[in-house]
Amino acid sequence: MSLEAAIKERARELGFDLVGITTADPFPDADAAYQRWIDAGHHGTMAYMVEHRERVGDPRRLRVSARSIIAVAMNYYASGAG
Numbered sequence: 290m291s292l293e294a295a296i297k298e299r300a301r302e303l304g305f306d307l308v309g310i311t312t313a314d315p316f317p318d319a320d321a322a323y324q325r326w327i328d329a330g331h332h333g334t335m336a337y338m339v340e341h342r343e344r345v346g347d348p349r350r351l352r353v354s355a356r357s358i359i360a361v362a363m364n365y366y367a368s369g370a371g
Contacts (some may be wrong), residue, residue: 293310296299296310296359297309300359300361304363304368305362305363306355306363307360307361307362308359308360308362309359309360310358311358311360312357313348313349313352313357315346315347315348316346316347319345319347320345323346325350327339327342
């Protein structure tokens with residue numbers, strides 16, 4: 290089994306509904322899109338989203354040695370949750 294398959298299998302075992310793996314390359318246009326989102330007030334009372342704005346757009350701004358990103362998602366409204 291490949292490392293990617295093993296990671297995805299383990300994430301599902303832990304209860305995640307979706308799991309994806311991608312490179313830690315910069316996201317084109319992410320900085321501008323995020324700033325527009327902040328300027329529109331969509332962050333609400335979550336001030337940390339403005340305070341940590343410089344982390345958006347390039348995962349290596351957060352972790353210089355990052356090579357991959359593992360993203361997981363869970364349905365909060367699934368039966369038996371909460």
